[in-house]
Structure formats: structure tokens, C-alpha cells
Amino acid sequence: MNERNVVANALHQVLADHLTVDEILALLENPKSSQHGDVAFPVFSLAKVLRKAPQAIAADLVANIPADNFEKVEVVGPYINFFLDKKIVSRETLIEIIANKEQYGDASIGKGRNIPIDMSSPNIAKPMSMGHLRSTVIGNSLANILTKIDYVPIRINYIGDWGTQFGKLIVAYQKWGNEEAVKEAPIKELLRLYVDFHEEAEKHSELEDEARFWFKKLEDGDEEATALWKWFREESLKEFQRIYDILEITFDSYNGESFYNDKMDQAVAILEEKQLLETNDGAEIVDLEKYNLNPALIRKSDGATLYITRDLASALYRKKEYDFAQALYVVGNEQSIHFKQLKAVLTEMGYEWSQDIHHVPFGLITKDGKKLSTRKGKIVLLEEVLGEAINLAKTQIEEKNPNLTNKEEVARQVGVGAVIFHDLKNDRLNNFDFSLEEVVRFEGETGPYVQYTHARCASILRKTNWTADVNSDYALNDVESWEVIKLLQAFPQIIQRAATKYEPSVIAKYVIQLAQSFNKYYAHVKIVNDDDQQDARLALVFSVKTVLKEGLRLLGLKAPEEM
Structure with missing residues (x-):
């Protein structure tokens, strides 16, 4: 039961000649205070049509609105305030969650259609830094959210394994590299060579020409260049996999930039055929x-x-391979012009599906207000941050619950969860400055706080040995439970809003709000108190636990039963 739909349908019975249900829904508001009801309808929009003062219109409507589902309906100035029947709403909401469990909030919007998600995409021969976290966890969460509403996401790790940087790396390795050093610590040594190249190139600009020369050799299939490239790629992927295992994120495809090396000619041929290519200073462009x-x-x-040549080839390949409903590119905000160009070129090529391509941008993680840069060696290693977070979680568990049976696993779930949640709780377009202390903070509006609330619910249910029964009458009418019920009721709409906006923070903010609301309820109400409402209160605890666990899962976090 959705409270806004209930109100809109009741209003429509008296406004059918003037407004549709959807038009009424668009006008509904949330009162600033619960004292003014659960949903408010402003009557201003009807004043011109009905040629009456808003207050008089409101009074007329209230006299004819059916009273079912409402405790009361009252006029306050030009507003009609609706107070929903707490017993009816709580009973229906709790039974729906108990019946559906983790499938509560599922929808069939996607109809099983495909959505490839271009995400994570680290560069070969460079370590995964905090800068890679954003694309990885935003993309993974969006995949979970879209699955919930019946799309089929295809997680594509579009590895940066092609481009002039490989010319730079080959030159650096030939000049200053050492096979044993690379074998011993691949990413560390390759990063050193990459940084050295840029330092030397500032003094000796001819190195850039050498790099371009070697990348061209690589494109042309030169044996020496190809062997080095393959070696760098294999070693890098092993390192990346270790971090993905910690995050528990998997991919459906590792087709990186190099995969499209033999598919670009086809894209260029289509541009030529459609007479879209122009020559400018020897280069080929699309105006x-x-x-x-x-x-x-x-x-x-x-x-x-x-890049754009490869992205054209990849877009054409993905449309053919997946026949996608949408294609998402979870890539930093600084690439927004690139994706506008990509869509524009595809539109010029006559592909209407170019409108189904969406860049999902996000802000930067900075350090002391400055952008993290691999080129200058200014990076914060993601693996180190995850390790620190897990250790901090372990220390806190040792202090608070030393007898916990699976301490190591819970510490991993809480530590990794803290890092993921810290990223996802902010609107994705916002930049944030990296501070390890801030990332792994367990108090306040954090992942561990939500996980702890889930564990608290699990503990109450264990101690009472409570079991759910869909045939029971779980009706609550107290003020304390009402705020929790309204939040539980909103979960399906929250999921759809997060999917529509490509915004995991909608769910992160929601689970914080639900956890806070439940903890306030827990502090004010004796849940285990042998009376006629105990069963309904425990149904509320079960429902909060179910929705928190599912909300955390959609974000990519685990929900420990004990902490």
C-alpha cells in the first residue's frame, strides 16, 4: 500500500472531472510536521477552474471524500491534510514484507531487457587507487538496483589496456626496466617506470615521440611490443582480481580497449560511407x-x-551483442564532453538507439583538495584503505564483542562495507576529500551503523524465537511505530527513484533514515512486553531487518547477523 496512491485515488473520486490520478499525485506534498497529517493536497490549482476561494473548495471536497483508509481528513487553510489509518496501513505493509521477504520492492519494469554497464575500468600497469573505487561501487550498486526491477545488467570491466600510455611504458621498460623487478612486484615497478617516464619527458620531449612510435608498432602487431603488452596486462589483471575479491564484485566481461582494436575499421568505414568524415590538418574528424x-x-x-574511435566500435558491438534497452557508462564527470561527442556521432550515423546511451558521471575523490594523479605518483592505494578499514573493524569488535564467533569475517564485512557506504551515501556528482579516518568512521551516518541496526533486529528476533505468520493481524496504531511503518512502505518507490536517477545514494540515505527511525523506536518502546501488540511489534522488527538487509545488498554491502 502506497500512502500517496491511497490519497490520490480518494481525491480522484471527487475530482474525476478536473484531474487525473497522475495529475493529483504530482500535486501531493509531504507536510513539514506529522501534526499536519501524512499527505497534503494543495487546492490552489483548482481555484481558477472552480472559481472559488481555495479554502471553500477544500471544505467542499472534504465533505465528499470517502473516509475509508483515513483516521481523519481536515482542512487547514488552502490545504487538505490526510491522516492515514495506522492500523490498516501497518497491517498491510508488514504482511506484504513478511510475505515477500527479500523480494519486497521487486518490480517488472525492465521486462528482462539488457543493460550493459561500463564500470571500474582501471588502467593496466597502474595500481587500483581510491580513484577507481567510485566507478566500481557505483556501477555494481546500479547493477543490483536494476536487477531488482527486472533488467539484466551486464557488468563490463572496460580495462584500459590500449593507448599511447603503453608506448610510454614500453619505452620506459626498455630504457630503465628490469625483468626481475617487474616479476617481483609487477604493479609497483610498472608504476615507477610510468612516473619516471613523465619526469624524464618533461626534460626530454623527444621521449613522447618515441612513445607514440612504439604505440603505433603495438597497433601494427609488432612482436616485441605485443609480448611486453601481454605480459603487463596479465600481471595487472591478477592484482586487480585480488581487490575485486575483497569487494566481492564480479564482472560479466573484461573486454577492454584492446578488444576493439580490430573492430574500429568497421566503425570508421560506416563514417566514411555516410560521408561524415572530414580532413583537418591531416587528421580525420566528424564536425x-x-x-x-x-x-x-x-x-x-x-x-x-x-578513445572515441574505440568507444564507437564498442557501442556498435554492444548494441549488436546485447540489443540493450539502455547502455550505462559509469565514468568520471570530467569525461562528460567525450560522451556528448560519442552520442552526437552515433546520432549523425543514424542510430536512434544513441538516445539510450547514458553517461553516469561522478565527482572526484581528492587528497588535500587536489586531484589524485597516477602520473605524478600521488595516489591512495585502494587495497591499503580496505586493509586499514578491516583492521579498524577488527579492533572495535575485539573491544565490544570479544566472544563473537566469526570475528574475522564480520570485520571484513564491516570494514569493506564502511568504505563502500562512505562512497555511496553522498550524491554521486559531489566531490569529496579523502581522509582515512573519515572513510572508516563507524559512528554517525555510516555503513557500520546501518549494519549494527540490522544485527540489533536479528538479536531481538533470536532472543524471542519469533516466527512470522502471514495470517496474523499485525496492526499497530501507536505514534512511535508510525514513522517506521511509513519508511518501510516507501521502500519500493525508493528503489525505483534510485534506478531512474542512476543514484545509489537514494538508497544509502534511505537505509540511514530507516536505521535512525528504528533506533528511536527501540529507545522509546518496550518491544518485548507480553501484551496484545507484542507480535505486531516483532513483525515490525522483522520487517526493518528484512528491508535494511536488502537495502545494504543493493549497495553492495553484507548484513552481519551479529556484530
Whole structure:
């Protein structure tokens, strides 16, 4: 039961000649105070049509609105305030959650259609830093949320395994590299070579020309360049996998940039066939002036390709392979122009499905207000942050619950959960400055706080040995439980809003609010108290536990039964 739908349907019975149910829904408001009811309807919009003062219209409507489902309906100025029947709403909400359990909030919006999600996408030969966390956890959460409403996400780790940086790395390895050093600590040594290259290139600009020369050799299939590239790639993927295992994130495809190396000619051929390519200073471009965008550079004067050439090839491949309903690119905000160009070029090529491509941008993680940069060696290693968080969780568990049986596993779930939740609780477009203390903080509006609330619910249910029964009458009418009930009732709409906005923070903020609301309830009400409402109160605890666990799962967190 959705409270807004209940109100909209009741109003529609007296306003059918003037407003549709959807139009009424769009006008409904949440009162600032619960003293003014659960839902408010402003009558201003009807004043011109009915040629009456809003207050008089409100009084007329209230006299004819059916009273079912409401404790009372009252006029306050130009508003009609609706107070829902707590018993009816609580009974229906709790029974629905008990009946559906973790499937509460499922919807069939997607109808089983595919949505490839381009996410994580670290660069070969560079360590995974905190900068890679955002794309990884936002993409994974969106995949979970979209699955919940019956889409089929395809998690694509579009590995950065092609481009001029490999020319740089090959040159650096040939000049200053050592096979044994790379074998001993692959990413660490390759990163050192990459940083050294940029330091030397500032003094000796000819190194950049050498790098371009070697990347062209790699594109042309040179044996020495290809062997080094394959070696760098394999070693890097092993390191990445270790971190994905800690985060418990899997992928359906590791088709990186190199996968499209032999598919770019087809994309360029289509551009030529449609007479979209123009020559500019020896380079080939697509003019995008009518979109107020700079030209898309498709091929450089030396014949080398660019990101957009590969992204065109990948978009064409993914449409053919997955026949997607939407295609998401979870990539930093600084790439927004690139994706506007990509969509514009696909539109010029005559592909209507270009409108189904969505860039899902996010803000930067900075350090002391400055962007993290691999090139300058200014990085915060993701694996180290996860390790620190797990250790901090372990220390807190030792202090608070030293007899916990599976301490190591719970510490991992809480520590890793703290890092993921810290990223996802903020609107994704917001930048945030990295501070280890802030990331692994367990008090306040954090993942561990929500996990602890879930564990508290689990403890109450264990101690009472309570079992759910869909045929019981779980009706509550106390003020304390009402705020919790209304939040539980909102969960399906929260999921859909998060999916529509591609915004996991909608769910993160919701589970914080639900945890806070339940803890307030817990502090004011004696849940285990042998009276006629105890069973309904325990049904509420079960429902909160169920929804918190599912909300955390959608974000990519585990929900320990004990902490």
C-alpha cells in the first residue's frame, strides 16, 4: 500500500472531472510536521477552474471524500491534510514484507531487457587507487538496483589496456626496466617506470615521440611490443582480481580497449560511407558544430586511433551483442564532453538507439583538495584503505564483542562495507576529500551503523524465537511505530527513484533514515512486553531487518547477523 496512491485515488473520486490520478499525485506534498497529517493536497490549482476561494473548495471536497483508509481528513487553510489509518496501513505493509521477504520492492519494469554497464575500468600497469573505487561501487550498486526491477545488467570491466600510455611504458621498460623487478612486484615497478617516464619527458620531449612510435608498432602487431603488452596486462589483471575479491564484485566481461582494436575499421568505414568524415590538418574528424560541440577527432594524422574511435566500435558491438534497452557508462564527470561527442556521432550515423546511451558521471575523490594523479605518483592505494578499514573493524569488535564467533569475517564485512557506504551515501556528482579516518568512521551516518541496526533486529528476533505468520493481524496504531511503518512502505518507490536517477545514494540515505527511525523506536518502546501488540511489534522488527538487509545488498554491502 502506497500512502500517496491511497490519497490520490480518494481525491480522484471527487475530482474525476478536473484531474487525473497522475495529475493529483504530482500535486501531493509531504507536510513539514506529522501534526499536519501524512499527505497534503494543495487546492490552489483548482481555484481558477472552480472559481472559488481555495479554502471553500477544500471544505467542499472534504465533505465528499470517502473516509475509508483515513483516521481523519481536515482542512487547514488552502490545504487538505490526510491522516492515514495506522492500523490498516501497518497491517498491510508488514504482511506484504513478511510475505515477500527479500523480494519486497521487486518490480517488472525492465521486462528482462539488457543493460550493459561500463564500470571500474582501471588502467593496466597502474595500481587500483581510491580513484577507481567510485566507478566500481557505483556501477555494481546500479547493477543490483536494476536487477531488482527486472533488467539484466551486464557488468563490463572496460580495462584500459590500449593507448599511447603503453608506448610510454614500453619505452620506459626498455630504457630503465628490469625483468626481475617487474616479476617481483609487477604493479609497483610498472608504476615507477610510468612516473619516471613523465619526469624524464618533461626534460626530454623527444621521449613522447618515441612513445607514440612504439604505440603505433603495438597497433601494427609488432612482436616485441605485443609480448611486453601481454605480459603487463596479465600481471595487472591478477592484482586487480585480488581487490575485486575483497569487494566481492564480479564482472560479466573484461573486454577492454584492446578488444576493439580490430573492430574500429568497421566503425570508421560506416563514417566514411555516410560521408561524415572530414580532413583537418591531416587528421580525420566528424564536425559536431550543430550540437555546440568541438569536432570529434576519429583518426590522428599518423593514423593512430583515439578513445572515441574505440568507444564507437564498442557501442556498435554492444548494441549488436546485447540489443540493450539502455547502455550505462559509469565514468568520471570530467569525461562528460567525450560522451556528448560519442552520442552526437552515433546520432549523425543514424542510430536512434544513441538516445539510450547514458553517461553516469561522478565527482572526484581528492587528497588535500587536489586531484589524485597516477602520473605524478600521488595516489591512495585502494587495497591499503580496505586493509586499514578491516583492521579498524577488527579492533572495535575485539573491544565490544570479544566472544563473537566469526570475528574475522564480520570485520571484513564491516570494514569493506564502511568504505563502500562512505562512497555511496553522498550524491554521486559531489566531490569529496579523502581522509582515512573519515572513510572508516563507524559512528554517525555510516555503513557500520546501518549494519549494527540490522544485527540489533536479528538479536531481538533470536532472543524471542519469533516466527512470522502471514495470517496474523499485525496492526499497530501507536505514534512511535508510525514513522517506521511509513519508511518501510516507501521502500519500493525508493528503489525505483534510485534506478531512474542512476543514484545509489537514494538508497544509502534511505537505509540511514530507516536505521535512525528504528533506533528511536527501540529507545522509546518496550518491544518485548507480553501484551496484545507484542507480535505486531516483532513483525515490525522483522520487517526493518528484512528491508535494511536488502537495502545494504543493493549497495553492495553484507548484513552481519551479529556484530
